[in-house]
Amino acid sequence: MPFSRETLDFLVENRLRDSRAWFGEHKAEYQKWVIQPLKxxxxxxxxxxxxxxxxxxxxxxxxxxxxxxxxxxxxxxxxSLYRDSMWIIFKRGRMHATEVPGIYFDLGPYGFSYGCGFYHASTGYMNTLRQMILRDDPTYKKAQAAYARQRIFAMEGECYKRPHFADQPGEKAQWLERRNIGFSKESRDFDLLYSNRLAQAVAKDLAVLEPVYRFLLAAAQEENMRDAAHAALEGGK
Incomplete structure (x- = not known):
């Protein structure tokens, strides 16, 4: 069953009513119009x-x-008790953990989006990512090449108010100057959202981000190893 107008109508009405009683009375609709298409x-x-x-x-x-x-x-x-958007995410480990990146798809009354990134990129993670960029790590170079040759996804994330890497070329600076980072495509193509073509279209686009995901994952693994080594050192004191 594809997503439908009923999917979004339920999300909006449930958010507006903001009632556990109403949600409980309409759980069958929630399962049918929201959960089943997400599954x-x-x-x-x-x-x-x-x-x-x-x-x-x-x-x-x-x-x-x-x-x-x-x-x-x-x-x-x-x-508010309920949200008017829902999402799915593919990542390693626990869904709500923050130590590794994921690939996601979300939808709501505004349309839908999909891409790659973190729930919350830590300062330590972003510092590790910058170090890998500055040393021209091979995973970064592949990610940058993949990002540069596509026109599907936009790089997102809050930038520093003042440049911190003004001496770096533009292709590096766009990564380095961000406090957090992600890659997303947003769409209001509701005809596609409600069609059986959606999953194939999304999968085709997301394949473009594989080198980007690999770089984000490599940075996370390096940062996690550093954290583990630091914890072991502290534990040995």
Whole structure:
């Protein structure tokens, strides 16, 4: 079952009603119009994603590859119980962990987007990524070449207010000057969203990002190894 107008209508109405009672009374619609299409999207993308990383978690379940519809309101001023968007993500390990990058697809009343990045890139991770760029690590060079020859995805992420790497060429600076980094394509092509062509189109585009994902993963692995070595050193004192 592809996504449909009913998928987005449910997400919007559920967010506006913001009621556990209403959600409970309409759980069948939630399963039919939201969860089932998301599961089928995960299943359709899985063979393609495993060619990018055979260690991706691929179970088509909430908290494995599919987001929760309810929000964690503990650390926000917004008391809304539910979100009006949903997403799927392919990554290693726990879905909500932040130490490795992932490849995602999300949708909501605004349309849909997909790409590659982190939940929250740590300062240490970004510093490691910059070091790899500055030393022309082979994984960076492949990622930069792949990004430069495509016109599908945009590089995203907050930049420093003042340049920190003004001495670097532009192709490097666009990576180096960011506090966080991701790559995304946004679309309002609802005809595609509601069609059986969606998964194949998304998979074809995401294949372009494989070298970029590999670079982000390599930076994460280097940073995680550094953290582990530091922890071992501290533990030995």
């Amino acid at each position: 089928e999207m995960v299943e359709a993308l899985t063979p393609h994603m495993l060619t990018i990383d055979d260690q991706f978690v691929t179970q088509p379940r909430v908290d494995k590859t599919i987001s929760r519809i309810w929000r964690d309101t503990r650390y926000t001023h917004d008391p």
